[in-house]
Amino acid sequence: MIAGVATSDYPHLPNMSEHAVHGQAADRALADAGLTFADIDGFATTGFFPMYATGVAEYLGLHPIYFDETNSGGSSFEVLVEHAAYAVESGAVDVVLVTYGSVQLSQMGRRLGTGGGGGGFAPGPAIYDALWGNTLVGNYAMATRRHMYEFGTTPEQLAAVAVTMRRHAATNPQAQERELITVDDVVSSRLVADPLHKLDCCVISDGGGACVVTTEERAADLPGTPVYVLGAAHATTHHLNLSAMPNLTVTPAAQCGPVAFARAGITHADVDVAQLYDSFTITVVLTVEDLGFCAKGEGGAFVEDGGLEVGGRLPTNTDGGGLSACHPGMRGMFLIVEAVRQLRDEGGATQVPDARIAVAHGTGGMLSTGATLVLGLDAP
Amino acid sequence: MIDRAPATGDERPPKPRPAPVPDADSAPYWTAAHEGRLVIQHCTRCGARQLYARDRCLVCRGSVEWVEASGRGTVYSYTVIRQNYTRPFRDWIPYVVALVDLEEGPRVMTNIVGCEPEAVRVGMPVRAHFEAVSEEAGIALFSPEG
Numbered sequence: 001m002i003a004g005v006a007t008s009d010y011p012h013l014p015n016m017s018e019h020a021v022h023g024q025a026a027d028r029a030l031a032d033a034g035l036t037f038a039d040i041d042g043f044a045t046t047g048f049f050p051m052y053a054t055g056v057a058e059y060l061g062l063h064p065i066y067f068d069e070t071n072s073g074g075s076s077f078e079v080l081v082e083h084a085a086y087a088v089e090s091g092a093v094d095v096v097l098v099t100y101g102s103v104q105l106s107q108m109g110r111r112l113g114t115g116g117g118g119g120g121f122a123p124g125p126a127i128y129d130a131l132w133g134n135t136l137v138g139n140y141a142m143a144t145r146r147h148m149y150e151f152g153t154t155p156e157q158l159a160a161v162a163v164t165m166r167r168h169a170a171t172n173p174q175a176q177e178r179e180l181i182t183v184d185d186v187v188s189s190r191l192v193a194d195p196l197h198k199l200d201c202c203v204i205s206d207g208g209g210a211c212v213v214t215t216e217e218r219a220a221d222l223p224g225t226p227v228y229v230l231g232a233a234h235a236t237t238h239h240l241n242l243s244a245m246p247n248l249t250v251t252p253a254a255q256c257g258p259v260a261f262a263r264a265g266i267t268h269a270d271v272d273v274a275q276l277y278d279s280f281t282i283t284v285v286l287t288v289e290d291l292g293f294c295a296k297g298e299g300g301a302f303v304e305d306g307g308l309e310v311g312g313r314l315p316t317n318t319d320g321g322g323l324s325a326c327h328p329g330m331r332g333m334f335l336i337v338e339a340v341r342q343l344r345d346e347g348g349a350t351q352v353p354d355a356r357i358a359v360a361h362g363t364g365g366m367l368s369t370g371a372t373l374v375l376g377l378d379a380p
Numbered sequence: 381m382i383d384r385a386p387a388t389g390d391e392r393p394p395k396p397r398p399a400p401v402p403d404a405d406s407a408p409y410w411t412a413a414h415e416g417r418l419v420i421q422h423c424t425r426c427g428a429r430q431l432y433a434r435d436r437c438l439v440c441r442g443s444v445e446w447v448e449a450s451g452r453g454t455v456y457s458y459t460v461i462r463q464n465y466t467r468p469f470r471d472w473i474p475y476v477v478a479l480v481d482l483e484e485g486p487r488v489m490t491n492i493v494g495c496e497p498e499a500v501r502v503g504m505p506v507r508a509h510f511e512a513v514s515e516e517a518g519i520a521l522f523s524p525e526g
Binding site for chain 1: 397398399400401403405406431432433434456457458459460461462463464465466468469472475477478479487488489490491497502503513519
């Protein structure tokens with residue numbers, strides 16, 4: 001069960017170290033759970049260096065008997081929480097703290113999405129796609145182009161995702177971008193990598209979050225409202241070579257989504273609210289299709305006309321998402337925190353009435369990995 | 381092949397295109413491109429064809445051999461890169477990065493050159509030509525057929 005969640009301060013933290021962001025989020029999540037650092041026997045986090053979790057544990061003064069730093073990019077924290085749920089269920093550990101921290105905006109500025117393609121970070125076979133000046137945005141742009149070609153998806157349909165995220169962000173005082181935008185604003189913003197415009201791309205932020213995973217028995221003794229991890233699964237189709245992705249319009253969500261839903265024993269009609277990784281507008285369109293909320297190719301129509309707003313077909317990214325609220329590089333933790341807040345009726349202006357089942361789905365790399373968590377208020 | 385003026389105000393000489401460092405798997409591929417040939421792997425057991433270079437067939441795990449490809453293909457998808465801070469690419473903006481499906485099946489990433497970026501289309505027939513990028517390695521770029 002998830003017994004506590006928190007976000008750190010965000011989106012701009014020029015006076016905090018990356019590790020202090022982990023610490024702030026951990027303090028808040030433990031307080032939310034009604035626990036202290038002394039209660040933790042497991043720890044999970046991930047970053048861009050090997051033995052990253054070990055380093056953060058050292059910084060926080062933790063000596064856990066379980067640690068995990070599985071890195072699948074943006075979906076990492078869904079995977080880490082899945083693993084943590086298995087770990088506590090098995091009896092191996094009692095309380096796993098999962099943290100995320102990043103000061104990417106302050107350290108790197110906005111280069112992540114539009115640098116590279118020069119063979120710099122190209123371990124082994126990754127060299128094949130690293131010679132052409134492609135960028136992170138370029139990969140998602142090619143998926144977008146192919147989706148447009150096969151299904152007639154329009155820039156305006158994609159823009160609807162960004163417009164909805166901004167509407168949600170406008171109610172989130174912490175959100176990085178809060179000024180309302182229109183479809184026309186999105187499609188008339190400059191092209192970064194055709195056909196993706198600037199406003200089809202997520203913001204780049206500082207920030208982090210944390211959650212506490214524990215057993216049902218332990219959670220029963222805690223003051224808050226715990227949330228069940230009803231089902232989870234993750235999948236991968238390729239790493240950094242987009243040329244190795246079998247089909248640019250089908251993400252790993254098509255594999256892990258149905259498995260997670262089956263493990264949770266739910267159908268799509270049971271899902272009240274979704275937190276879907278929105279690195280780019282296309283990421284959301286592909287994800288609603290691959291998770292099965294609509295047929296392949298119908299994602300454009302699904303997200304139009306307020307389809308992702310509260311009261312719409314699938315209320316999504318109620319905090320404003322990575323497109324508007326906060327995207328520090330691996331946003332998956334924010335999906336979990338917001339999903340739990342919705343289930344605990346703490347969603348504020350974007351609260352989905354009587355939300356009992358939430359789906360958090362992370363997407364990592366170049367549409368390379370997917371990880372689905374089905375969370376619920378009621379015992380399975 | 382992509383020859384554009386450097387960004388205004390940057391007085392440094394143009395940076396060359398990055399070059400792959402061949403390894404035990406990939407050396408035949410980069411060497412062939414250096415010689416002006418496009419090669420792909422062919423499974424000696426099941427006949428499947430693949431790129432990139434691996435030590436085995438992705439379908440049946442059989443052994444693979446290198447065979448020559450026609451150099452013809454079609455654009456599976458593409459993007460026009462309009463923002464990249466990394467040299468030398470920022471000096472090329474706007475330029476086309478594409479995935480090309482070779483006539484023989486395998487898919488490769490490449491640049492489409494020899495036409496305006498706005499002229500590129502999904503499904504467009506393209507043909508490989510080659511550029512030496514080091515003493516030992518070449519790469520395959522693609523241009524519109526005909």
